[in-house]
Amino acid sequence: MKKKILALIMVLAFAFAMTGCGGSGSGGTLVMATNATFPPYEYVDGEDYAGIDVEVAQAIADELGMELEIQDIDFNSIIPAIESGKADVGIAGMTKTPEREKNVNFSESYATGIQSIIVKEDSDIASPDDLEGVKIGVQESTTGHIYCEDDYGADNVIAYTAGANAIEALKTGKVDAVVIDNQPAKEFVKANEGLKVLDTDYVEEEYAIAIAKDNEELLEKVNGVIKQMKEDGSLQAILDKYIKAE
Numbered sequence: 170m171k172k173k174i175l176a177l178i179m180v181l182a183f184a185f186a187m188t189g190c191g192g193s194g195s196g197g198t199l200v201m202a203t204n205a206t207f208p209p210y211e212y213v214d215g216e217d218y219a220g221i222d223v224e225v226a227q228a229i230a231d232e233l234g235m236e237l238e239i240q241d242i243d244f245n246s247i248i249p250a251i252e253s254g255k256a257d258v259g260i261a262g263m264t265k266t267p268e269r270e271k272n273v274n275f276s277e278s279y280a281t282g283i284q285s286i287i288v289k290e291d292s293d294i295a296s297p298d299d300l301e302g303v304k305i306g307v308q309e310s311t312t313g314h315i316y317c318e319d320d321y322g323a324d325n326v327i328a329y330t331a332g333a334n335a336i337e338a339l340k341t342g343k344v345d346a347v348v349i350d351n352q353p354a355k356e357f358v359k360a361n362e363g364l365k366v367l368d369t370d371y372v373e374e375e376y377a378i379a380i381a382k383d384n385e386e387l388l389e390k391v392n393g394v395i396k397q398m399k400e401d402g403s404l405q406a407i408l409d410k411y412i413k414a415e
């Protein structure tokens with residue numbers, strides 16, 4: 170008898186674990202798709218994932234009584250993962266854009282980003298106007314990629330799978346500038362000698378969480394948690410932990 174009960178418990182536990190795996194968004198596991206090469210929003214710290222988005226996601230999961238699971242994938246695979254139900258939320262310093270809103274819903278904004286320009290310390294490039302005709306490195310499928318192609322022509326833009334690869338290309342002279350979000354830009358410049366971030370900001374944006382179009386329930390829940398985190402100061406506390414005031 171005891172064995173039977175144990176077997177039943179195991180079957181139920183297994184079924185519970187399975188339903189939590191991507192999709193349902195209620196109880197069980199909250200699957201977060203991200204690209205952990207984007208400090209201070211998401212990065213690998215030793216054996217763990219760390220950063221603003223990871224902590225925001227953990228707070229949302231805690232609030233919803235769910236376990237957080239992180240899927241670290243290419244940035245341009247995040248929206249497809251949400252659309253196919255492989256992940257519940259896309260949290261990746263992702264800018265809310267009308268183009269992306271054709272494929273996914275976005276939560277309320279939880280942070281702002283600015284597209285910035287990184288150049289070598291001795292570069293003549295001093296403003297977005299100077300990007301005309303030079304080679305620009307970007308991270309593939311990001312808003313920086315899209316804006317630069319629109320503004321300076323696809324022939325002048327080289328897309329890399331990760332921001333760090335674009336930085337490497339800048340250091341070795343394959344590109345003359347890198348356009349990327351301002352906080353990662355600062356982190357990359359801190360970690361690499363001889364580079365600087367231009368004071369001229371390029372484009373301002375809102376970061377939000379991507380959720381499947383057919384998962385209105387999760388969207389409402391996530392918006393509820395974001396609202397609460399804004400009101401109780403816990404969102405600001407996370408931002409302040411990773412972004413030091415100048």
Ligand code: GLN
Nearest residue numbers: 207261262263264311312
């Ligand atoms: N904010 C930019 C975008 O959404 C870059 C995000 C990223 O590279 N993780 O396209």
